C-alpha cells in the first residue's frame with residue numbers, strides 16, 4: 001500500500017498516537033503514561049474557581065499556605081482526581097465538594113513528598129455514616145482495601161475537619177494506610193517515594209513510643225495505635241496534623257521522625273522540598 005507524499009506526515013502522526021496509546025503502554029516504564037497525563041492535567045487544567053472556594057471555606061490547612069504553596073496544592077488536587085472513580089453508597093450524593101475535600105485530604109498528607117497521586121487507589125467509596133462490615137461484623141468509619149479502594153464514612157470524614165484539634169481525622173488515617181501500600185506497590189510506577197532511612201528511623205521511634213505507652217508513661221496517641229505498626233503510623237499522622245505542638249513537645253523524636261518522613265512541618269507549615 002502506498003501513500004501520496006503529502007499524506008505521509010499525517011500517517012506518521014497517527015502511528016505515533018497509536019504507539020503511545022497502545023504499544024507504548026507496554027514498552028514505556030510502568031505508569032509513565034498515567035503519570036504524564038496526570039501532571040499535564042495539573043498544569044493544563046488548573047483548579048476551577050468553585051474548587052478554590054471550597055478549599056478556602058472548608059480546608060484550614062490550605063487556607064494557611066502561602067500563595068506559591070496554594071498553587072502547588074491546587075495542582076496536586078487536580079492530579080489526584082484525574083484517575084479516581086467516586087462510588088456513593090446508601091444514597092449519599094457525591095458532589096464537587098465531596099471530591100475536592102477527599103482529594104485535599106490526600107494532598108495535605110503528601111504535599112512535602114514528590115507528587116504522589118495514590119494511583120493504585122482508583123476507587124473512593126463513600127458511605128453517609130459508619131457502615132457495617134460483613135468481614136468482622138462491626139461498624140467502620142473507614143478502611144483501605146489493598147485491591148485499590150479507599151472507603152470512608154462521609155459523616156466521620158467531615159467530623160475530622162470540623163473538629164480540627166481532637167487528634168481524630170479518619171480521612172488522614174485512611175490516606176496514611178494508602179500511602180504505605182502505594183509506597184510498596186510497583187506495577188503503576190509510583191513506589192519507593194518514602195525515604196528508606198527516614199522510614200526505618202520512624203519505625204524505631206514508633207517502637208520506643210509504643211514501649212512508653214505500654215508502661216503507661218504517655219497518653220499522646222490513642223490506644224488503637226498499639227494494634228499494629230501500620231495503625232501506629234496512621235494514628236500518629238492524625239496527631240501530627242491535628243496537634244503538632246503537643247506532639248513536638250511530648251514526643252519530639254516521633255514528631256521529628258514524621259517530619260523527616262513526610263518532608264513537611266505542620267507546626268511551621270514548612271516543606272523540605274517544593275516539587
Ligand SMILES: [Zn+2]
Pocket residue numbers: 173177231234
Ligand atoms: Zn487504621
